Amino acid sequence: MPDVFDRIEWNVRQGFGGMPVCVHVGDVNECEFKRHPIYPKFRSEVISAGVRSAASSRLWESLIAMGRLCDLDGDDTWRLVILDCIVPCFRxxxxxxxRDFRVELEEIRSAMVATALEVWVDTAxxxxxxxxxxxxxxxxxxxxxxYGNSTSSEYSMDDVETFIQPEMSAQGSVLRASSIIDTGSIRDPDVAEQIRGERLGALLQRVGYSDAVQGFHEDLRTGRRSGSVSQVVRASNLSRSRISSQNLYYYASDLYPSFVGLQExxxxxxxxxxxxxxxxRAGQFPFPVARAGRSYKVSVKALMHFKDIPDVIVHVDDxxxxALHASGG
Structure with a gap:
């Protein structure tokens, strides 16, 4: 019967399938690096890097950063990858x-995973x-x-160090879907939704971003663009009857690149x-950053959250x- 270690590995492999894995920005299509391994090879490289020196491994640094970024979105994919790449040294x-202390193997392994996850949260x-x-x-x-010491005093806690290589010395935050203005007092959700969209459209027009937005909207209308659009409709149950199409909802963050450079x-x-x-370097940056070679990439969603800019759900029409109103049309 598979234990918790096996279940973690199975779930991760099922999630990635045979597709290339990108630990730099999470999406091979947006990454500057053009060669990415499939998951089994990626896992082997990560495990090897951890044995050599986890503290200096850029691969592990990128992996931890991706896990933290996913936590901000409520996604546990990369957290499971981290566990899957750590548990081989637990086996x-x-x-x-x-065997030696006659303790249930599943109990020990479950406790090890639970403890590792507690540390993950504490080090967020x-x-x-x-x-x-x-x-x-x-x-x-x-x-x-x-667990062993609970049944025998043969070993002390000091023995832990002998099993660890010398080199082995998320918080669940959800982006708010509120308006850029105070719509809390508006009882009609349709009106609040419309205000959010129109205010954002006017803002984009004023900063000269309207052409790029129009191109994005055309991609939505023609079906060349997909992703969170349909998910928004299913998740939010949006049902205004006067809008042109239910399929033209999207998140404001969809208008921006997923990542920007550290300078920006x-x-x-x-x-x-x-x-x-x-x-x-001090671990005090206010949100996770992704490592890409010698440079860093910053998640736009994390940056929006830090600046208290809500990732609102909007519709093309609004x-x-x-934008039309702001342009004087």
Missing amino acids: SLSSRIS SGVPPRHVRDRMAKAAFEVAFR AADVMGISISGAHRLI IENG
Whole structure:
């Protein structure tokens, strides 16, 4: 019968299938790197990097950052990948403790995974990504030994260090779907929705972004663009009868690239690029960043959340009406 380790591996492999895996920005189509491995090869590389030196591994740093970014969106995909790449070093120890101390193997392994996840939550902020894996692994080893020590005093907690290589020294936030103006006092949800869209459309017109938005809308209308559009309709049960099509809803963040460079993000945040680098090294940057080679990429959704810019659900008609009004049409 498969245990928790096997179930994690099975779920992750099912999720990725035979498609290439991108740990830099999460989407091979948007990544600057053109060669990406399929998941089994990617996993092998990550495990090998962790054994060599997790603290200095850029691959692990990128992996931890992607896990944190997914947590912001309420997605556990990359968190499971992190677990799947850590648990291979748990297998032999958990089997030994189960055999020597006659403790249920499934209990030990479940406790190790649960403990690793607790550390993941505790290190969501204030801990540099390069240190997270080691802390998760060490805590998991400690809880495994506690299970053994509960039935025997043969080993002490100090023995944990002998099983750890020398190198092995999310918070669930949801982007608010509120208006850029206070619509809390508006009782009619249709009116509030329309105001949100028209105000955003007017703003986009004023900053000279209307042409790009029009191209995006044409892609929606012709079916060349897909993704969150249909998901928004299903999730929100939006049903205004006077709009042109239910399929033309989208998130405001769909208008922007998924990631921007660290310099652009620092400009928006009002800090210097050197200050941003210092915060990242200290693990004190206010939200996760993705590592792409020698540079960093910042999630636009995370940046919007930091700046308290709601990722509103809007409709093509409302955006265009607002833009038309702002242009004097």
